[in-house]
Amino acid sequence: MSSVKLTRMQSLKRNLANIKNGDLWYSFWRSPSAIFAMVIALVSILSAVFAPIISPYNPFDLAQVDLMDASLPPSWMAEGSENYFLGTDDQGRDLFSTILHGARLSLLVGFASVIISLVLGVGLGLISGYVGGRTDVIIMRIADVQLSFPAILIALLVDGIFRVALPKDLHDLLALYVIIVAIAISGWVQYARTVRSSVMAEKVKEYVQAGQVIGLPSFIIILRHILPNVMGPVLVIGTIHLALAIIIEATLSFLGVGLPPTTPSLGTLIRIGNEYLFSGEWWISLFPGIALVVLALSVNLLGDWLRDALNPKLR
Amino acid sequence: MSLLSIKNLKVEFPTRHGNFVAAENVDLEIEAGEILGIVGESGAGKSTIGNAIIGLLERPGRMAEGEIKLHGNRIDQLDEEMMRALRGNSIGMIFQDPLTSLNPVETIEAQLVETIMLHLKMDEAQAQKHAVEQLRQVDIPDPEIRIKQYPHQFSGGMRQRVVIALALCADPDFIIADEPTTALDVSVQAQILELMKGLCKKRNAGMILITHDMGVIAETADRVAVMYNGHIVEIGETAQILGAPNHEYTKSLISAVPRPDKRTDRFPLVTYIEAAEETADLVDLSTHWLGRSRDFGTSDSDMLNLKKLHMKFITRHAFFERNRLYLDAVKDVSFSIKSGEVFGLVGESGSGKSTIARMITGIYQPTGGEIHFAGTDxxxxxxxxxxxxxxxxxxxxxxxxxxxxNGRMRVKDIVAEPIKFHRLAETNSECDEIVFDLLNVVGLGDKAAIKYPHEFSGGQRQRISIARALATRPRFLVCDEPTSALDVSIQAQILNLLKDLQEELNLTILFISHDLPVIRQMCDRVGVMRHGQLLEISKTEDLFENPSHEYTRELLSLMPRFEFASH
Structure with a gap:
């Protein structure tokens, strides 16, 4: 058995070496914008994940909120308080803590909806491309119909259906899941189309035929052989879609159909701030806005770099 | 003074793993009216020399050392403007693929006249006359009419004639032809070579002919340079190099070319090619796992029997069946293969031979007919x-x-997949051992197991492919053009391997190829196919000595023969 273990160790080492010698690693360290974006994205993601630990207040804990402190400007301004670095919102919540928790929700919605639409889209794309014929026609026409609506409209539609179907209090409770599903359903088409065309190119290759000659059933050929070979573009779409999903969530929340003000995401915060913008309390919407831009931009830059790095024509 | 002289040429391509030297220490002299062949296998640096001469090295490649002189003047340091004037005016270039070297949206006339006006400073009317004259010189019938046509209206061979006319229209005195006939059928190839030879002599132009094909060299070149790994290993008169080569590499290269004129037992072991451990004697095949399970089918009956096999493909897809259009790829083909026999199928591309292979192995479902395998339909x-x-x-x-x-799987997993799927091994470690043995049998060794396919060359990958095919302990192997993507020396190795395995495992093989000499070396019986129909079946020797069908005779007459002293 020791020989088998040895080869496992060797293969692990080889894998690490492969990554280090790989083109992706190389191109990453030669792209300043990718490094910059990665740093920003990591900082945002880590501070969002550890928000309960690093944020000075818990904005969801009503006991810590004092309405007397409502609408305080940032600490460096004349009326600002030392206690609240970026000021407070209309309910007296510390804005910095609220942004960290809001970014946490935004990222959660983003990642969850990307994963759901990725699984849905890649699955349908694999079936559509491999089976072909009528199945393909039906799936792709549904995709075409959906593509003719803006993503935000689809998300509104899905959200609307849940609002009608669920009682009000239940809906508030499930708002997070409803919005994840709504964004996920609006985004699967990109994955399905890309995967379908890659599958059609892959399935005529001889390694797929070799699998057929061995006698492997279709689902094994699809999952074990074709899927790993079509995942490159999917990763790129996934990254760019992550930024888009965060923005759609913010838009929905801004429109008031997203997350409720009790558990505010970045979009909800911007909406709350928007109501006070003309009474001079600009900081309530500006700082969450900046956080949103930085988060979306860094993820987008990463996606752009990944797209170029994986494109053999641009190497 | 010679027409073109190259001294101490070194071309390198900087990569992030250091400089890759594509050609080094290259010295060449070409006289007016002479054809110099440069022959070698892929990656030997043949095309690099041609590209260096006309200053079209692919970035970031560069000339690191040496000098190139045309008529005694250095041309390797000219600026882009002067180099452009030189190309076409003094140096003509003929590329491999006639499909892509012409502009599809312009008429032949527009492309010729533009080039002529640019290089010869003629007005349009003169240039048009000159263009027609050029087409006449490359033997295009009715040049006045044909010149108004677009590239897609010409056949492959005619298109290559146009490309030659384009390269020669400014009357260059030096021509570089990079694999000019590789994309053409054998019959067309012979005509084009004859044409190029004639034009060279008539215009007293010098030519470099770059090719991997010994037959082309034998028919065309006056002198030949053999390249290996970026170096010229041997240069001299064609007859001398091909007939009595000095260098070991040249010897092995020539011995690897399948002989069309007689059947040899094995290809003489070719040294100088990529290292492959000899098919290991470590494994005694008759007692090994691989050799077991002989009880399938009876040995004296037919292994495979095809009855009126038919296949049609959809050429126009439609949602409703009545709107679809079909093409008959295989029309009522019947033949049988005896147990232990190597049966060859030969024919041009599109003749349906691969479709038959795919129907037998179950990739396609036939639209008609029966496939009897070991007695079962x-x-x-x-x-x-x-x-x-x-x-x-x-x-x-x-x-x-x-x-x-599959590039995402380790070699070990690729070879083990059929064993695991068909549950041919009791435990994982037994499976691993079988995989190691298989890799040894095909001459790759244990270490190959943990690598990924991209770490191997084409020939080694074909060995992996053979190991995978053997992993189910098959009695019957379908080889669909197994060597046509490989260099000749690698082809010789792979064919040797297949022969050895066939004998030791008593395999029955259906061997598909367009290459007649290869068929002659490998097969016991041969079927000839054209347009989806099987024209004749006979024993290999009978087919080559006394072909009965007219089409077979035509194929045989086009087979490239290069005569040089026996080896």
């Missing part, structure tokens, strides 16, 4: 479970070693 078996034991007994080796292996 496979087309009557409905469920996957019923077919599985028969599928296991037949495996396939594919043409393209680069797409036939």
């Amino acid at each position: 496979l087309t009557q078996l409905k469920t996957a479970n019923d077919v599985a034991p028969y599928r296991r007994q037949m495996q396939m080796v594919f043409q393209d070693p680069f797409s036939s292996l």
Whole structure:
């Protein structure tokens, strides 16, 4: 058995070496914008994940909120308080803590909806491309119909259906899941189309035929052989879609159909701030806005770099 | 003074793993009216020399050392403007693929006249006359009419004539032809070579002919330079190099070319090619796992029997069946293969030979006919479970070693997949051992197991492909053009390997190829196909000595023969 273990160790080492010698690693360290974006994205993601630990207040804990402190400007301004670095919102919540928790929700919605639409889209794309014929026609026409609506409209539609179907209090409770599903359903088409065309190119290759000659059933050929070979573009779409999903969530929340003000995401915060913008309390919407831009931009830059790095024509 | 002289040329391509030297220490002299052949295998640096001469090295490649002189003047340091004037005016270039070297949206006339006006400073009317004259010189019939046509209205051979006319229209005194006939059928190839030879002599122009094909060299070149690994290993008169080569590499290269005129037992062992451990004697095949399970089918009956096999493909898809259009790829083909026999199928591309292979191995479902394998009609078996034991007994080796292996899987997993799927090994460690043995049998060694396919060359990948095909212990192997994507020396190795395995494992093989000399070396009986029909079947020697069908005779007459002293 020791020989088998040895080869496992060797293969692990080889894998690490492969990554280090790989083109992706190389191109990453030669792209300043990718490094910059990665740093920003990591900082945002880590501070969002550890928000309960690093944020000075818990904005969801009503006991810590004092309405007397409502609408305080940032600490460096004349009326600002030392206690609240970026000021407070209309309910007296510390804005910095609220942004960290809001970014946490935004990222959660983003990642969850990307994963759901990725699984849905890649699955349908694999079936559509491999089976072909009528199945393909039906799936792709549904995709075409959906593509003719803006993503935000689809998300509104899905959200609307849940609002009608669920009682009000239940809906508030499930708002997070409803919005994840709504964004996920609006985004699967990109994955399905890309995967379908890659599958059609892959399935005529001889390694797929070799699998057929061995006698492997279709689902094994699809999952074990074709899927790993079509995942490159999917990763790129996934990254760019992550930024888009965060923005759609913010838009929905801004429109008031997203997350409720009790558990505010970045979009909800911007909406709350928007109501006070003309009474001079600009900081309530500006700082969450900046956080949103930085988060979306860094993820987008990463996606752009990944797209170029994986494109053999641009190497 | 010679027409073109190259001294101490070194071309390198900087990469992030250091400089890759594509050609080094290259010295060449070409006289006016002379054709110098440069021959070598892929990656030897042949094309690099041609590109260096006309200053079209692919970035970031560069000339690191040496000098190139045309008429005694250095041309390797000219600026882009002067180099452009030189190309076409003094140096003409003929590329490999006539499909892509002409602009599809312009008429032949527009492309010729533009080039002539640019280089010869003629007005348009003169240039048009000159263009017609050029087409006449390359033997295009009715040049006045044809010149108004677009490239797609010409056949492949005619298009290559146009490309030659384009390269010669400014009357260059030096021509570089990079694999000019590789994309053409054999019959057209002979005409084009004859034409190029004639034009060279008539215009007293010098030519470099770059090719991998010994036959082309033998028919065309006055002198030949043999390249290996970026170096010229031997240069001299064609007859001398091909007939009595001095260098070991040249000897092995020539001995690897399959002989069309007689059947040899094996290709003499070719040294100087990529290291492959000899098929290991470590494994005694007769007692090994691989040699077991001989009890399938009876040995004296037919292994495979095709009856009126038919296949049609959809050429126009439609949602409703009545709107679809079909093409008959295989028309009522019947033949049988005896147990232990190597049966060849030969024919041009599109003749349906690969389609037959894919129907036998179950990739395509035939639209008509029967496939009897070891006495059972496979087309009557409905469920996957019923077919599985028969599928296991037949495996396939594919043409393209680069797409036939899944690049995301380790070699070990690729070879183990059929063993695990058909549950041919009791435990994982037994399976591992079988995989190691298989890799040894095909001459790769244990270490190959943990690598990924991209770490191997084409020939080594084809060995992996063969190991995978053997992993189910098949009795019947379908080889679909297994060597046509490989260099000749690698081809010789792979064919040797297949022969050895066939004898030791007593395999029955269906061997598909367009290459007649290869068929002659490999097969016991041969079927000739054209347009989906089987024209004749006979014993290999009979077919080559006394072909009965007219089409077979035509194919045989076009077979490239290069006569040089026997080896």
